[in-house]
Amino acid sequence: MLLPGAAALSAVVVAGLQPPARSQTAISQAVEIGVYSGRHYNTDKALYREFTRRTGIKVNLLESKDDALIERLRTEGNRSPADVLVLVDAARLDKAADLGLFQPARSASLMRDVPLNLRDSRGRWFGLTRRVRVAVVNPKLVNPATIRTYADLAKPKLKGKLCLRDSKSVYNQSLVADQLILRGEPATRAWVRGMVANVTQPFFTSDTPLARAVAKGDCGVGLVNTYYVARMLAGDSGNADKALAQQLKVVFPNPAHVNISGAGVTKSSRNLEAATKLIEFLASPTGGRGYAEANNEYPLKGYGNNPILKGFGTFKADGVSAEQMGARNRQAVNLMQTNGWK
Template sequence: MKKRNFKKSIMLLTIVMIMTLLAGCVGGNKSTAPDAGQAAKEPATKASNEVNIYTARHYDVDAELYAKFTEQTGIKVNVIEGKAPELIERLKREGASTPADLFITVDGGILNTAKTADLLQPIQSATIDAQVPADMRDKDSNWVGLSTRARVIVYAKDRVNPSQLSTYEDLATDKWKGKLLVRSSTNLYNQSLLASLISLNGEAEAEKWAAGIAANLARDPEGGDRDQAKAVVAGTGDVAIMNTYYVGRMTVSEDPEEVKVAEKIGVFFPNQQTTGTHLNISGAGLVKHSKNKDNALKLIEFLTAKEAQTAVSKANFEFPVNKEAEMPELLKSWGTFKHQGLDFAVYGELNPKAAEIANKVGWK
């Protein structure tokens, strides 16, 4: 009897030990759960060390600067390129789930479109405020300027004396009939120029001007700004409207023809005695639903600092927004100039009216 009880005791002890071991195994599995959870969080920590850009700018110098920013900070820059209206529609579709942190584009009107669509949020940085003048920033700080370009008159040095040139308005007079070249009115650069003249001179005068431009064209609009310069040198027309940075880029082009064209055209800044030359801007907006806001602000601070601003100006012949930045000799040779001084938001607000006027007067 005692032997049987002893055996039972041994069996019970064995069962207890097995159950204890099993419980230990289960407990062990539970204790690894936090580690697994921690491992699952690691990609999120990695993802936070990045900044995502939706950009309508397509320049080599921009990519070089993003790489330099990553080298200095360890923050990875992810870039999605596209046309500005398409990127704005994408931001609208994505809403709060968008991966975008920054929206970068050319044209103050487009930046204002993003702002009024409630896609941006205020940029708060004392460093940026110190580096970018107030007139190169959105009044509500939803975007800041990165660079500017002026829309000027270029002329054939061998046929036109700059003393013959004066204002945008003068280009619409009979004096230049059959001698003017400009790209299509559907181009944003021209729409913003016309919008600025609506703001400065009123709708009726702006319509007269657009009609005069259409009447004075040496040919139907075709090609981009560089094509207008080439047509001037070829003798198709005597003067053209184009952006300054194209002239600069042509001087260092790998195409020998473009270099020759740049040598044969002069640059004139119109309206220096009146309303000033039309100026447009490239800028960066902080996306409303940015997941990497601090990194985005660091990138804007980097892009508006003296070193990056100098690099953009020298590579792309844009005017820097940071006054401490250095400019290439060509830009320096043009000297200082008076610009319109309009709120860049005007270009977006009056864009529909500008497009309507151009269509009405037959400016193709």
């Protein structure tokens, strides 16, 4: 007969999990880690609890806006209680790295689980989920088949039909950085000017109102992150938004610009091993799936099992390095501001 402890252990093994390694047991004695996260989804908390259950490492979570967390870490310096910083968007991760807020983590499993183009080449941060900036089309106003690439949004026949979020949006900044890398400055400048010439509505300050405007026919086409449409379709913001989102056709430009949320170990952390373990868990196929599903995002590899995302179909990622997008952020912002992207 199995003792209760042994039964619990065998249940873990049945679930496909490894029994704790010796080093895990050692650090599980009393270790607590602080996590500062720019993500704010209840399901993230369930994942941190699962991590604690597996490792014994307690997670103290502080959620706030990305830029506020960066500022806080700068102010706290070496006294910061944060061991892991989770941020949304490659440009912010790169900014935090530039400010010296991360220390490199060495990990064979992170090398394996996080594709090369979705992590910092010096190990300071690692992508955990993927999101795609897509065209949402109102088929009554624009034929979705005419939108095949981001460049198509600059075509003069879309005059008065294109709606864009403003250039303060880090998502748009990263998209422009992405195009700078893929197409070079002259082509990207011409593209930005062409799009700006097609915009007659005021620039939007967030993605959801933009998606609503396209659905209502105020605009024929706009650019938003996939998860905003998915949230509306899921009914998370009510039946009215759900009905609106059902009017939209999601079009993946080919190839598609992929951005990330990601995390790194803070410079101030004295718990490098435990902090790295948390990032490893979140990047693993198990933890990563949960992290992506929490916000209707795509996992690091493949398309996941979210039925709403499956309904959008598949996309071909353009493969641009998240690190390079961050490095081009300033050039992208400058190009947007000097070419009329408000």
